[in-house]
Amino acid sequence: MKKHLLPLILLVLPAAALADEDDTRMLLDGAQKEMRRQQDAAAFSDGLSDSGSIEIDGETYIVPHTAHDLELGIYYAIDGRQWGKVREFAAAYRRLPEHKTHLALMAEGLAERAEGKVGAALKKMKAAHAAAPDDVRVGLELARLYGEDNQNRESQAQFKEVLKGEMPSETRAAVQSYLDILDKRRRWHGSISIGGGYNDNINQGNGKRECVGSFMGQCFSYRPLPSPVGSPFWQYSAVAAKKIPLRGHHNLLLRPLSYGTKYRRDDSQSEPPEPYSENTAALYAGYEHNTADSDFTFTPYFEHYYRGSRSRYRAWGAEAAWEKNLTAKWSLNVRAEAKRVKYLEQERQYYSDYTLYTGGAGLGYTFSDGLGLYGGIDLARRKYPYAASRSKEYTARIGGYKMFKNGIYFNAAALYRLSHYDAGSYLTAGEPRRDRQTILTAALGASKLSFKSIYPELRVKRTVGRSNADLFAYKQNEIALALKYRF
Numbered sequence: 001m002k003k004h005l006l007p008l009i010l011l012v013l014p015a016a017a018l019a020d021e022d023d024t025r026m027l028l029d030g031a032q033k034e035m036r037r038q039q040d041a042a043a044f045s046d047g048l049s050d051s052g053s054i055e056i057d058g059e060t061y062i063v064p065h066t067a068h069d070l071e072l073g074i075y076y077a078i079d080g081r082q083w084g085k086v087r088e089f090a091a092a093y094r095r096l097p098e099h100k101t102h103l104a105l106m107a108e109g110l111a112e113r114a115e116g117k118v119g120a121a122l123k124k125m126k127a128a129h130a131a132a133p134d135d136v137r138v139g140l141e142l143a144r145l146y147g148e149d150n151q152n153r154e155s156q157a158q159f160k161e162v163l164k165g166e167m168p169s170e171t172r173a174a175v176q177s178y179l180d181i182l183d184k185r186r187r188w189h190g191s192i193s194i195g196g197g198y199n200d201n202i203n204q205g206n207g208k209r210e211c212v213g214s215f216m217g218q219c220f221s222y223r224p225l226p227s228p229v230g231s232p233f234w235q236y237s238a239v240a241a242k243k244i245p246l247r248g249h250h251n252l253l254l255r256p257l258s259y260g261t262k263y264r265r266d267d268s269q270s271e272p273p274e275p276y277s278e279n280t281a282a283l284y285a286g287y288e289h290n291t292a293d294s295d296f297t298f299t300p301y302f303e304h305y306y307r308g309s310r311s312r313y314r315a316w317g318a319e320a321a322w323e324k325n326l327t328a329k330w331s332l333n334v335r336a337e338a339k340r341v342k343y344l345e346q347e348r349q350y351y352s353d354y355t356l357y358t359g360g361a362g363l364g365y366t367f368s369d370g371l372g373l374y375g376g377i378d379l380a381r382r383k384y385p386y387a388a389s390r391s392k393e394y395t396a397r398i399g400g401y402k403m404f405k406n407g408i409y410f411n412a413a414a415l416y417r418l419s420h421y422d423a424g425s426y427l428t429a430g431e432p433r434r435d436r437q438t439i440l441t442a443a444l445g446a447s448k449l450s451f452k453s454i455y456p457e458l459r460v461k462r463t464v465g466r467s468n469a470d471l472f473a474y475k476q477n478e479i480a481l482a483l484k485y486r487f
Contacts, residue, residue, distance in 0.1 A: 022415070022439065023237075023259060024280065063089065067098050074107050083114045102132035106141060116328060118149050118292035136165050140175065147182060150290040153245040156182045188487065190240030193457070195482025197235065201228035202276045203267045204465070204474040225471055231265035231276075235480055240487075249291050253299060255284040260306075275308035284319070293325040303339070313351070315341045331364040333376070352389070357381045362397070370403035387423035388433070394418045407448025415439040427469040436466040445484065457484045 063073035070093040077085040090107040093099050109124030125142045132138055139162040146155035159179050163172065205226035213221030237259035244252040260279030267274040286299030303315040317339030324332045336359045343351045362376020380393035399413030419435040427433065445457035463476040 024257070024282065065092050065096070067093070067096050070096070071100070071103060074103060078107065078110055081114070083111045086111045100132070102128040102135055102138055105131065106138050109145070110141065113145065113148070116293075118145065121145055122149055134165070136162060136167055136171075139165070140171070143175075144178065147178065149249070149292045151245075151248050152182055152185055153247060185243070186245070188240045188242045190238070191484055191486045192236075192238045193482045193484045194234075194236045195457075195480050196233065197459075197478060197480030198230065198232050199263070199476065199478040200230040201474060201476040202231050202233075202263055202265070203229045203269075203274065204472075204476060205229060205267075205269075206470070206474045208470050208473070210470045226267065226269050228474070228476075229265060229267050229269070231263040233264065233277075233480075234262045235482065236260060243288060243290075249289050251288040251290060253284070253286055253288040253297055255299065257282050257284075278305070278307040280305050286318075294323065296320075296322045310346070311344055312347050313341050313343045315339050317356075329366050331366075332361070333364070334361045335359065352384055352386070354385075354389075355383045357383070360395075370405075371400070372402075373398075373400040375399070388421060388425040390422040391433075392420050392422075394420075408444070408446050410442070410444050412442040413440075427471060431468065433472070434468045435472055438464045447486075453487065454483050454485045457482050 063069050070089050073089045074086060074093060077083075077089055086107050090104050090111070093107075094104050105124050105128035109121040109128060112118075112124060113121035122142075122145045125138065125145050128138045129135075129142045139158060143155050143158035143162060146152075146158055156179065159175050159182070163175055167175075203226055205228045207227035208225045209222040210225050211219035211221070212223050213219065237257075239255070239257040239259075241253070241255045244254075246252065258279065258281040260277070262277045263275075267276065280303065282301055282303040284299040284301040286297060286301075289296040298318065298320045300318040301316070303317070305312045305315070317337060319335065319337040321335040322333065326332055337357070339356045340353070341356065342353045358378060358380040360376055360378035362374060364372065364374040366372045375396075375398040378393075378395040378397070380395070382389075382391045382393070384390050395415060395417040397413065397415045399411070401409065401411045403409045415438070417435075417437040417439075419433075419437070421433040424430040424432050440462045441460070443457055443459045445455060447455050449455050459478075459480045459482065461476075461478040463474075465472060465474045465476075467473050
């Protein structure tokens with residue numbers, strides 16, 4: 001008998017025992033961004049020499065095409081970051097029979113780097129180092145380029161090799177600072193957030209009257225649907241990421257996360273009262289291929305969901321994601337995921353195991369003043385044993401962020417999702433169910449008001465769900481003030 005009732009139960013309880021996948025995605029993205037912030041190539045900006053130029057005291061000096069003068073001109077142009085001159089002098093220098101191959105290659109490599117072509121620059125610098133393995137400047141530039149190309153193990157080894165040679169104390173201090181940066185890249189990075197707030201509809205109720213009996217188009221029997229239940233809550237989230245360098249661009253990647261909400265009230269309209277306090281924990285562990293302008297990850301994972309006073313389900317899955325910097329401002333990201341959810345034995349009288357497939361793509365644009373915009377589309381397929389519970393989801397998302405010079409930041413995002421179910425049920429008079437969901441979120445933080453790296457963040461969220469089944473139409477508002485620690 002339970003097997004015949006199960007599809008009906010699934011229809012009325014699909015969201016009550018599922019982790020919020022939007023929150024999971026937000027936390028994972030946040031951990032990835034924090035890790036990339038620590039490995040930003042800007043951390044390897046020139047620190048060896050910022051002084052000197054071909055123009056001295058406002059006067060321009062002509063560089064004769066002799067080996068000695070062109071060598072001086074190349075060094076002055078590099079230190080002055082006059083990359084057009086670097087290319088000009090290097091080309092003229094190469095034509096001289098007595099030119100030093102490693103100097104020409106180093107100059108050409110640094111000019112490539114200035115144009116954002118880190119891979120091409122690294123190739124030139126390797127050749128320069130092979131031609132003159134004892135040249136300290138070439139060794140330093142090679143180590144720095146390894147770091148910018150996210151070949152952390154090679155960068156560390158090259159910096160340590162350079163430290164064995166003779167160099168000024170200022171240069172030695174700069175090399176040590178680069179080694180400290182590489183050490184930070186190996187550490188755990190992420191965030192912890194703890195706070196409280198209020199949600200005006202924890203049960204996603206609407207208080208409507210639903211028609212349960214009709215004759216000739218006229219309803220003669222109604223039933224009341226649950227009314228919204230509001231509750232204060234405590235909320236936490238914790239997410240971290242760590243990469244373990246293997247060789248070259250290859251890394252092992254670990255990303256644990258956990259988040260949850262403790263509501264002060266339960267839904268007393270149910271008997272017994274329905275608890276909505278919940279917790280989700282997951283561990284992602286897999287492979288990363290990371291270069292200066294692209295990042296690919298493949299991470300199998302395990303997820304555990306707990307609600308009320310007991311565990312509800314366990315899930316296994318795998319996610320593949322790829323991000324590419326198309327230009328200095330534009331980026332492209334693509335991801336695909338598959339997950340199998342298995343409910344614990346005591347839950348299977350209410351819920352059925354299912355498989356979730358998702359895929360998506362997006363674009364991002366970063367302005368030079370701390371402003372960024374992003375958007376994308378996602379597709380999802382939920383496969384239950386029963387056609388009325390299976391669905392296809394189509395999601396569009398757009399958002400942006402602004403970091404102000406005073407340390408205040410503002411993030412905002414909007415999401416619109418369409419859900420189409422495969423078959424009808426009694427809840428929709430035999431018609432396939434159709435849902436539309438709009439989610440608006442915003443966060444305002446003040447990282448400059450931090451004490452021991454802890455700072456406040458205010459978050460607001462509004463969700464509007466529409467459906468051709470009255471039971472699934474609802475409005476929900478949430479506000480929370482949290483203390484956030486980023487590491």
